Amino acid sequence: xxxxxxxxxxxxxxxxxxxxxxxxxxxxxxxxxxxxxxxxxxxxxxxxxxxxxxxxxxxxxxxxxxxxxxxxxxxxx
Amino acid sequence: xxxxxxxxxxxxxxxxxxxxxxxxxxxxxxxxxxxxxxxxxxxxxxxxxxxxxxxxxxxxxxxxxxxxxxxxxxxxxxxxxxxxxxxxxxxxxxxxxxxxxxxxxxxxxxxxxxxxxxxxxxxxxxxxxxxxxxxxxxxxxxxxxxxxxxxxxxxxxxxxxxxxxxxxxxxxxxxxxxxxxxxxxxxxxxxxxxxxxxxxxxxxxxxxxxxxxxxxxxxxxxxxxxxxxxxxxxxxxxxxxxxxxxxxxxxxxxxxxxxxxxxxxxxxxxxxxxxxxxxxxxxxxxxxxxxxxxxxxxxxxxxxxxxxxxxxxxxxxxxxxxxxxxxxxxxxxxxxxxxxxxxxxxxxxxxxxxxxxxxxxxxxxxxxxxxxxxxxxxxxxxxxxxxxxxxxxxxxxxxxxxxxxxx
Numbered sequence: 155x156x157x158x159x160x161x162x163x164x165x166x167x168x169x170x171x172x173x174x175x176x177x178x179x180x181x182x183x184x185x186x187x188x189x190x191x192x193x194x195x196x197x198x199x200x201x202x203x204x205x206x207x208x209x210x211x212x213x214x215x216x217x218x219x220x221x222x223x224x225x226x227x228x229x230x231x
Numbered sequence: 232x233x234x235x236x237x238x239x240x241x242x243x244x245x246x247x248x249x250x251x252x253x254x255x256x257x258x259x260x261x262x263x264x265x266x267x268x269x270x271x272x273x274x275x276x277x278x279x280x281x282x283x284x285x286x287x288x289x290x291x292x293x294x295x296x297x298x299x300x301x302x303x304x305x306x307x308x309x310x311x312x313x314x315x316x317x318x319x320x321x322x323x324x325x326x327x328x329x330x331x332x333x334x335x336x337x338x339x340x341x342x343x344x345x346x347x348x349x350x351x352x353x354x355x356x357x358x359x360x361x362x363x364x365x366x367x368x369x370x371x372x373x374x375x376x377x378x379x380x381x382x383x384x385x386x387x388x389x390x391x392x393x394x395x396x397x398x399x400x401x402x403x404x405x406x407x408x409x410x411x412x413x414x415x416x417x418x419x420x421x422x423x424x425x426x427x428x429x430x431x432x433x434x435x436x437x438x439x440x441x442x443x444x445x446x447x448x449x450x451x452x453x454x455x456x457x458x459x460x461x462x463x464x465x466x467x468x469x470x471x472x473x474x475x476x477x478x479x480x481x482x483x484x485x486x487x488x489x490x491x492x493x494x495x496x497x498x499x500x501x502x503x504x505x506x507x508x509x510x511x512x513x514x515x516x517x518x519x520x521x522x523x524x525x526x527x528x529x530x531x532x533x534x535x536x537x538x539x540x541x542x543x544x545x546x547x548x549x550x551x552x553x554x555x556x557x558x559x560x561x562x563x564x565x566x567x568x569x570x571x572x573x574x575x576x577x578x579x580x581x582x583x584x585x586x587x588x589x590x591x592x593x594x595x596x597x598x599x600x601x602x603x604x605x606x607x608x609x610x611x612x613x614x615x616x617x618x619x620x621x622x623x624x625x626x627x628x629x630x631x632x633x634x635x636x637x638x
Binding site: 180181182184186187189190192193194195196197200201202203204205206208209210212213214215216217218219220 | 272274276278280298300302395396397448450454456457458459460462463464466467468470501503504505507509511517519521523525527529531533535541549551557559562583584589591595597599612614616618620626628630632633634636
């Protein structure tokens with residue numbers, strides 16, 4: 155069984171790797187944004203995740219910072 | 232003759248100027264006057280859960296729940312005479328659920344009024360973007376109605392792009408003003424005398440009191456394009472709630488076998504901060520990653536990580552497996568069935584506020600052919616996604632969703 159610490163370590167390593175490429179930050183022109191403009195590259199949560207985000211905000215103590223609900227509607231069952 | 236020539240040249244230049252002006256301004260005014268259909272979306276989901284820690288029965292008992300939810304939104308746009316783009320959105324959502332634990336609010340009936348409920352939630356939004364300056368402002372209204380809960384919400388937002396259009400700062404303020412009916416467990420209702428009152432199911436609107444709950448949140452976000460393949464979003468939110476934050480039908484059993492209604496503080500401050508990184512790897516893979524740290528003044532601390540990879544089988548078909556790991560510590564006021572004591576000021580046996588971790592995994596498939604899905608020209612995209620959610624404390628759920636995008 156993978157421990158919580160190990161899972162966090164794996165994800166932290168992935169993030170660190172991606173953050174490392176921040177050093178290569180360059181200005182990207184509009185005509186170079188074809189990959190960035192792909193529907194699946196959107197920086198917001200996707201439409202199809204709508205109900206998932208709702209049930210997670212009801213079933214978990216933490217919520218917010220993901221475009222999901224922070225209030226309104228009971229969802230108390 | 233000179234006069235005639237000059238007049239002809241003057242008229243010609245005038246006409247030319249008028250014509251060329253008309254050409255460009257006609258183009259702009261055409262955009263400004265006509266309301267354009269941008270897109271419409273339909274999202275339908277079926278959610279099913281089961282567990283053995285229902286808060287209605289004090290942290291024990293079935294959490295079986297089925298929920299059908301559908302929403303439809305419409306997005307329209309138009310340009311005004313200052314070349315600013317206005318976006319108008321309207322959304323209608325309907326959820327219908329059946330819940331085994333809600334049925335235990337009044338165990339004297341075979342099936343109480345709270346066994347099933349329908350939530351109806353329309354919303355309206357508007358935004359105005361000045362494409363030249365890279366500034367967007369917007370506002371929205373929201374309402375949600377269910378049998379025992381009514382909510383009204385409003386928001387305003389602002390966004391500004393950097394001069395090179397590679398970064399964007401955004402801010403959002405939201406407020407929700409909720410009213411809930413105080414539907415207590417049958418045996419704890421003031422007139423029940425502890426024995427079920429009249430014995431009839433008297434779930435009518437007038438027999439309940441009400442309480443209010445307010446939620447205010449402020450969000451700041453920064454998005455940045457790093458290179459042609461990578462972009463990130465940093466997001467921080469401050470959420471403040473006050474009012475009746477317990478739920479009136481949640482039972483809590485003390486160690487002396489007495490039963491009480493959940494009692495939680497009337498204030499809560501939540502701070503979630505998140506980072507999202509999306510990377511286009513080669514020509515076929517999109518890696519979407521998200522991490523959130525959360526802390527609140529009820530002493531819940533949580534970490535959430537999500538990773539999903541879209542694999543483009545071809546430019547119009549992609550498959551997206553995903554995995555999400557969530558972990559939280561318990562709220563100070565949580566204890567299991569018959570663990571709370573009379574010395575506790577605040578108490579709950581709601582396992583959503585307990586220590587647990589969960590895994591959520593599944594996959595989605597997305598179709599977006601150039602001639603439309605199933606050759607239906609306006610059906611721009613179709614997506615189906617399934618996920619399984621598993622807690623380490625005897626709770627699991629499944630969700631399947633369908634998204635249709637019309638353009």
